[in-house]
Amino acid sequence: MPYRISKIFEIENGHILSKHPDNCRFPHGHSRMVEIVLAADSLDSNDMVCDFKAIKESLGAFLESWDHALCLNTADPNFGFYQKTYGSRIIPFEKTDPTSERMAKAIFDEVRARLAEASAAKGARYPVASGVRVERVRVTETSSTWAEYSE
Numbered sequence: 001m002p003y004r005i006s007k008i009f010e011i012e013n014g015h016i017l018s019k020h021p022d023n024c025r026f027p028h029g030h031s032r033m034v035e036i037v038l039a040a041d042s043l044d045s046n047d048m049v050c051d052f053k054a055i056k057e058s059l060g061a062f063l064e065s066w067d068h069a070l071c072l073n074t075a076d077p078n079f080g081f082y083q084k085t086y087g088s089r090i091i092p093f094e095k096t097d098p099t100s101e102r103m104a105k106a107i108f109d110e111v112r113a114r115l116a117e118a119s120a121a122k123g124a125r126y127p128v129a130s131g132v133r134v135e136r137v138r139v140t141e142t143s144s145t146w147a148e149y150s151e
């Protein structure tokens with residue numbers, strides 16, 4: 001797919017890596033950049049893969065729910081406590097540690113589902129053509145590290 005566009009979202013996000021041998025097993029946070037890359041074989045009638053605004057409209061609210069939120073392994077013995085205390089600001093990862101890799105995959109799946117919805121929507125202000133695909137999602141961890149998911 002020769003055409004690619006990207007949009008970066010910034011979120012403040014915490015996680016606990018229960019299997020980590022060092023400090024990462026304790027609650028801690030990262031200022032993360034989430035980069036979404038979409039691709040298409042051809043451009044739409046506006047000469048775009050799709051409008052950048054379409055990405056924000058499709059995904060903004062979802063990523064907002066991960067902002068100032070804590071990603072947790074549901075197998076964490078304190079998962080129930082955290083969820084009771086912080087409600088929707090706890091983002092569950094089903095029996096897996098919420099590493100940047102797992103986060104990138106979860107966001108990739110969400111982007112793909114939301115793109116399908118957007119391309120099926122009729123009369124959208126920022127239409128998404130059916131040929132638009134999510135190519136990859138990159139999630140930064142620190143200024144020197146990131147993880148990426150693609151298929």
Ligand SMILES: Nc1nc2c(c(=O)[nH]1)N=C([C@H](O)[C@H](O)COP(=O)(O)OP(=O)(O)OP(=O)(O)O)CN2
Nearest residue numbers: 015017020024028098099100101141142144145147
């Ligand atoms: N492959 C992965 N490795 C690590 C992840 C991860 O999500 N995927 N996460 C962590 C921790 O969350 C940690 O906060 C970040 O680790 P690190 O980059 O080692 O952070 P430092 O700032 O301590 O790095 P230094 O360069 O050693 O100062 C760990 N690994």
